[in-house]
Amino acid sequence: xxxxxxxxxxxxxxxxxxxxxxxxxxxxxxxxxxxxxxxxxxxxxxxxxxxxxxxxxxxxxxxxxxxxxxxxxxxxxxxxxxxxxxxxxxxxxxxxxxxxxxxxxx
Amino acid sequence: xxxxxxxxxxxxxxxxxxxxxxxxxxxxxxxxxxxxxxxxxxxxxxxxxxxxxxxxxxxxxxxxxxxxxxxxxxxxxxxxxxxxxxxxxxxxxxxxxxxxxxxxxxxxxxxxxxxxxxxxxxxxxxxxxxxxxxxxxxxxxxxxxxxxxxxxxxxxxxxxxxxxxxxxxxxxxxxxxxxxxxxxxxxxxxxxxxxxxxxxxxxxxxxxxxxxxxxxxxxxxxxxxxxxxxxxxxxxxxxxxxxxxxxxxxxxxxxxxxxxxxxxxxxxxxxxxxxxxxxxxxxxxxxxxxxxxxxxxxxxxxxxxxxxxxxxxxxxxxxxxxxxxxxxxxxxxxxxxxxxxxxxxxxxxxxxxxxxxxxxxxxxxxxxxxxxxxxxxxxxxxxxxxxxxxxxxxxxxxxxxxxxxxxxxxxxxxxxxxxxxxxxxxxxxxxxxxxxxxxxxxxxxxxxxxxxxxxxxxxxxxxxxxxxxxx
Numbered sequence: 001x002x003x004x005x006x007x008x009x010x011x012x013x014x015x016x017x018x019x020x021x022x023x024x025x026x027x028x029x030x031x032x033x034x035x036x037x038x039x040x041x042x043x044x045x046x047x048x049x050x051x052x053x054x055x056x057x058x059x060x061x062x063x064x065x066x067x068x069x070x071x072x073x074x075x076x077x078x079x080x081x082x083x084x085x086x087x088x089x090x091x092x093x094x095x096x097x098x099x100x101x102x103x104x105x106x
Numbered sequence: 107x108x109x110x111x112x113x114x115x116x117x118x119x120x121x122x123x124x125x126x127x128x129x130x131x132x133x134x135x136x137x138x139x140x141x142x143x144x145x146x147x148x149x150x151x152x153x154x155x156x157x158x159x160x161x162x163x164x165x166x167x168x169x170x171x172x173x174x175x176x177x178x179x180x181x182x183x184x185x186x187x188x189x190x191x192x193x194x195x196x197x198x199x200x201x202x203x204x205x206x207x208x209x210x211x212x213x214x215x216x217x218x219x220x221x222x223x224x225x226x227x228x229x230x231x232x233x234x235x236x237x238x239x240x241x242x243x244x245x246x247x248x249x250x251x252x253x254x255x256x257x258x259x260x261x262x263x264x265x266x267x268x269x270x271x272x273x274x275x276x277x278x279x280x281x282x283x284x285x286x287x288x289x290x291x292x293x294x295x296x297x298x299x300x301x302x303x304x305x306x307x308x309x310x311x312x313x314x315x316x317x318x319x320x321x322x323x324x325x326x327x328x329x330x331x332x333x334x335x336x337x338x339x340x341x342x343x344x345x346x347x348x349x350x351x352x353x354x355x356x357x358x359x360x361x362x363x364x365x366x367x368x369x370x371x372x373x374x375x376x377x378x379x380x381x382x383x384x385x386x387x388x389x390x391x392x393x394x395x396x397x398x399x400x401x402x403x404x405x406x407x408x409x410x411x412x413x414x415x416x417x418x419x420x421x422x423x424x425x426x427x428x429x430x431x432x433x434x435x436x437x438x439x440x441x442x443x444x445x446x447x448x449x450x451x452x453x454x455x456x457x458x459x460x461x462x463x464x465x466x467x468x469x470x471x472x473x474x475x476x477x478x479x480x481x482x483x484x485x486x487x488x489x490x491x492x493x494x495x496x497x498x499x500x501x502x503x504x505x506x507x508x509x510x511x512x513x514x515x516x517x518x519x520x521x522x523x524x525x526x527x528x529x530x531x532x533x534x535x536x537x538x539x540x541x542x543x544x545x546x547x548x549x550x551x552x553x554x555x556x557x558x559x560x561x562x563x564x565x566x567x568x569x570x571x572x573x574x575x576x577x
Contacts, residue, residue, distance in 0.1 A: 005232040008343055008351055015122075015339075015352045019359025022129050028456050028481050031364060031463030034132050035331055036201055037142050038360040041125045042208045044149060044353040045338045046178075047156045048345050049211055052218045053174040054166035061218060066173045068214035071207040073181020074188075076153075079204050080146045081189035086197070087139035089470040 033086045040079025046072035110162055114155045115348070121155075122352040124148025129356065135476050152349050194471045195428050198327060198461040199258035205330045206251035212337035212354075213244025217304065219344050223295045231291065236343035238290040238303060242283060244337035245307030246314065251330045253315040258323060258460055266319035276313050282306040314380060321425070321502065321540030322379045323460040325368040329376065332361025364462050371456035371482075373508075373517040401536070404554035406563065409496075409530050410570025413439075416493035418449045420485070422521060423465045424458045426499015426533065430560035436498065437472035439568050446575050451478050453485035453495075453521050455503035485521055492526035497547075498560050499532070501539030507546050514541045529553040532563040 026034050049068035056065040124144050131141025160166060166174065185204075192200045216237045223229060256262035286303035293299065318326050339354025341347075369376045413419060421436060440450040452474065458465045466479055480488065489495065497504055500521075507513040508520045523529055529552055536555075538544055547553055556563050 002232060004346065005343075008346070008348065011348055012339055012343075012351050012355050015355030016359045018126055019129075019356040020363060022126060022356075023360040023363045026133050028367075028454070028463055029466040029476065029479050030132060030135065030138060031456075032197065032201070032461055032467045033138060033142075033463070034129070034360065035328060035364060035462055036197075036204075037129065037132055037145060038331060038335070038357045039201055039204045039208070040142070040149070041129070041145055041353050042334050042338045042357045043204075044121075044125075044152055044349055045208055045211045045215070045341060047152050048215045048338075048341050048347055048350050049177075050153070050156045050160060050174060051345060051347070052215055053170055053177070054160050054163060055222070056170045056173065056218075057167060060221070062169055062173045064214055064218045064221070065170070066177045068211045068218065069174055069177030070181040071214065072211035073178050074185035075204050075208040075211065076149060076185070077182040078185030078189040078200070080142065080149065081186050082192065082197070082200060082204075083142045084139065084146075085189065086194075086467055086470070087135075087142055089194075089467070089473075090135045090476065091139055 030090070033083055033090065036079065036083040036086060040076065040083055043072060043076025043079045046076045048072075110158060114159060117151055117155045118347075118349040121148035121152040121349055124151070125353055125356055129360065193431075194433075194468055195431050196259070197467060198323065198459075198464060199255045201461060202251050202255040202258055202327050202330065205327070205334045206248050206255060208334040209244045209247025209251060209330075209337045211244075212334070212341040213241055213248060213304065213307075215341040216240035216244065216344050217300060220290075220295070220300050221297060225296060226294050228294055233344065234291045236340045238287040240337055240340035240344055241290075241300065241303045242287060242307045243333050243340060245304050246311040247330055247333040247337055249308040249311030250315040250326075251311075251334075253312055254318075254323065254326055254330060257315070257318075258327075267316045272313070272317065276310075279306055279310045279313060283310060317381075318379065319540055321457065322372075324457050324462050324464070325365055325372070325376065325379050327461045328361050328364035328368055329380075330361075332358050332365055335359075335361055368457055368462055371519060373515075373519065401548050402554050404530065404556050406556065406558075406566030407570045408554070409556060409567045410572075410574050412494050412528055412530065413443060413448070413496075413567070413571045414446075414574035416443075416448055418451075418488075418492045418494075419443055420451050420453050420480075420488065420492045420495045420523075420526060422453045422495055422497040422500050422504065422523060423469070424455075424498065424500025424503065425460060425464075426501075426560050428459055428464060428468055429499065432498065432560040432564055433468040433472045435561055435564035435568065436469070437474060439564055439571065440474065440478075442568060442571060442575065451480050451485070451488065453480050453482075453488075453523070455482060455500065455519075455521055458500055458503060482519060482521065486525075489522045489525040493528060495523045495526040495529045497523060497529065497531040497533075498564070501533075501545055502541045502543075504547050505539075505541075505543070505545045506550075507543060514543050523547060524550055524552075527552060530556060532556045532558060532560055534559055 053065040128145025131137040289299040335357025342350025508518040
């Protein structure tokens with residue numbers, strides 16, 4: 001086994017363990033935003049698609065590269081935007097409380 | 107050049123750290139939004155670093171650059187628009203769609219790199235193995251998630267679809283996949299191995315998701331999320347990119363944990379859910395005959411009286427609430443009651459809805475305070491002191507039959523709604539839930555049924571409650 005592969009496998013295994021540790025304590029209230037946030041993170045695949053796009057030199061490879069970049073871009077932009085929208089709602093109740101207090105003052 | 111590679115590698119590591127920290131911050135609602143932003147910053151760093159490589163290498167052809175720019179612009183625009191405009195009730199299918207595109211992109215990377223090799227050349231195990239896994243997992247995720255998206259959006263029947271010989275067909279496809287993987291790994295490069303692997307995986311993704319029905323969707327969506335992560339990690343192995351490996355592994359772990367939690371909340375194994383349907387066909391048909399006759403019907407007016415004179419009210423939302431888009435009415439009713447010093451809380455079962463945490467998102471949309479959303483155990487400790495439990499579109503997760511042996515849902519953790527003093531169930535008809543059995547809660551002494559669409563029923567209840575509260 002090459003040193004490179006060994007390093008990659010070690011990184012993979014340790015990252016999985018870190019993932020288990022970080023995720024296991026998330027309350028079920030936040031399951032959807034967390035899943036959506038994880039969804040955005042696998043949008044990192046866009047990095048890989050950019051790297052292959054610059055190696056394309058024929059029609060077939062242009063097509064594959066385009067599909068890859070297009071799909072990955074949807075993933076990364078949509079993932080982060082929608083997660084932010086959801087989490088914005090979770091922080092909203094504070095504002096309504098403020099509004100209520102404002103109303104009371106009047 | 108090596109200086110640049112060092113910089114890029116280090117910055118990839120920084121971006122990976124951002125994902126971990128970001129996910130960590132998503133553990134509490136207070137820091138969750140910033141957590142997502144930290145993760146997004148990490149993503150921007152990774153993309154900028156990648157462009158540094160692109161600019162420095164000067165390898166891309168003009169056409170390649172145009173392809174790259176077009177793909178990026180179109181993809182980013184489409185993703186952003188969809189994410190901005192989606193209704194909160196449609197969130198499950200969007201999350202599923204993002205799984206599909208992520209898995210598809212990962213499979214495309216594997217395809218690209220394998221096809222770049224000279225036909226007939228021998229490749230090392232260290233390259234061929236991740237390529238094969240990337241194609242299989244990415245392919246299954248792509249087609250499987252698209253089917254799941256269609257089911258969640260209602261374009262494909264949400265009911266479990268099965269046909270004679272499905273198991274045999276599954277077995278054949280699995281054998282073809284294994285054979286194709288072996289050919290890809292152990293034999294000289296041949297584009298046909300790749301095509302075979304990819305096509306068989308795409309077919310398997312469809313076959314795997316088609317027989318899975320509505321209420322099992324939370325498990326499937328999180329399982330496919332885990333798959334996407336793994337596919338991305340495999341793509342990272344293929345192109346030797348640690349950012350992909352770390353992020354993919356993180357998501358794989360996150361998805362796995364969620365999948366197991368969801369399956370546990372239904373007291374079923376993941377394998378059992380993937381195998382499709384609920385229990386066996388026999389138990390379904392047997393249970394359907396056993397329709398309780400002694401359910402008591404009630405009117406919105408009566409519910410209004412009950413609510414107006416209650417002290418503690420528990421709202422139990424389910425998929426029916428999302429389907430009727432009645433979350434605004436729920437919030438309006440809750441506000442009306444809390445304004446008159448009646449305690450209102452929400453009992454949320456982990457698998458209520460069509461994806462993990464679905465109900466929480468809908469309630470957050472209408473500004474329900476976080477501390478009113480009670481998880482299973484906390485809610486169950488509150489039912490004894492609850493005057494009225496208002497069940498809106500939830501069914502199987504409230505069925506006391508789960509406590510007895512020998513039913514389709516035996517052992518499934520349920521909400522102990524039958525312990526509250528009075529129960530009102532808003533439901534369109536007596537049709538059974540996903541498990542296909544009658545809900546024994548409905549025929550309980552303290553239970554009254556209000557047969558109505560969730561939205562309409564709630565509007566009527568709000569009107570009558572207002573009268574009794576002298577508004």
